[in-house]
Amino acid sequence: LVELEEGWHLYWRNSGDTGIPTSIEFGLPEGITVSEIQWPVPKVFEYDGLASFGYDKQVLLLTELIIPENYKSNSVLVIVKLKSLICKDVCIPFNTTVSKEIILKNNFPADNDVSTLFVEARKNLPEVKNDFELSIKPDEGFITLIIQSINPDLTKINSLYFLPYENGIFKNTDEQNYKVKDTSIELKLEYDHFKTEEMRELLGILVFQLDDPAQSKKVYEIKKQLNTNN
Template structure:
């Protein structure tokens, strides 16, 4: 009996190695999963239903930020909602920076939640609603695989929704990673010959203590990401000197992105929108 099992096991293993379907299985292997999570909601009181797409990625795989960097494509989530409801864009947490020899990418690894708001007008007749999220992402390690999926769920908006501790913590932690858009920082930008000089003034004592400052633009193709952003500190001001992208042909009139400050194990990001003087 034991011999029969061994022979059967060997036969199965051999079949799985030589059968053409083996390739098909390995190509279709999923290295990521995505699911929809909803924040707490109180009918009649809340006009926004916060929804998160939670990505769980296998070790060493990543997906991309709104600006993917030198390669890749931005992760996209399109919500299909009942008439009368609409959603915000993705609220992007601060991305990780993947620095390779010849290129730099911005994105997320391990686990990330990309949040959006679904706006519910006061005139909307609450009931069960179907929510569909069409996700298009590129999943990369040393190779890339498209990760396209559609998530469907129905949620009853007539009763209170409360979250378990785990989901509640996910929303709290993701909120902390969102760039701060309401701040007192004063930004100025200008070109000096080819390099862009971005000055940030009015930094407080805590902010000046950060070890590193990096500006990540929303628009791709403006900067060289492999070139170091030089930092000049002066009082409560820092100036970042940024090299242009190798093949950029036009100098933009404005700049939008996030200023990422890192130090002592903490990270903080501020949204910056500034006209560029030529």
């Protein structure tokens, strides 16, 4: 959990036009591993035509300890090294190391405040399974995402954007062009003018901002091969 003072923010796994991506390294006993970091949906920070992706106020980055059945000790010492950059009017490096010994036992009682933090953090994770059909139409200088069989109702969407996991592929912006058609939505993504590598797979999150009091947004993780036969 990282808590930030008012006006400060740190960066997502893709920092965008400014900053550096946040990275995390784990020091663990032999045989213990961790799952991939589960990144909450970031905010888009726009300044002077530049768009960056990150978090303000507080952010909880989730992962899971994977402990083998034959692990002998009754505790695990976890060391976490976090490297990032925090920014307001200026930017300063944010590098910290923390450690925690976790006691392993059945029916371990969770603190209510900690449990609430985890519940709220999971609400802001992208959904891995989407409920729509996605095809990709490559073109010169951009690609078009064609989204069909979509839920929620098209009429409730007031904005839509895609945030890639990797920087330097698409132009970073806080606004992306999309068109709502009878049974689909088309979202145009412009390539970065300085892109040096061809993209083989579309990786990132698709964010639907909704005009719905019951649910302000829906976010899906996208992993799709890019080819001419989509």
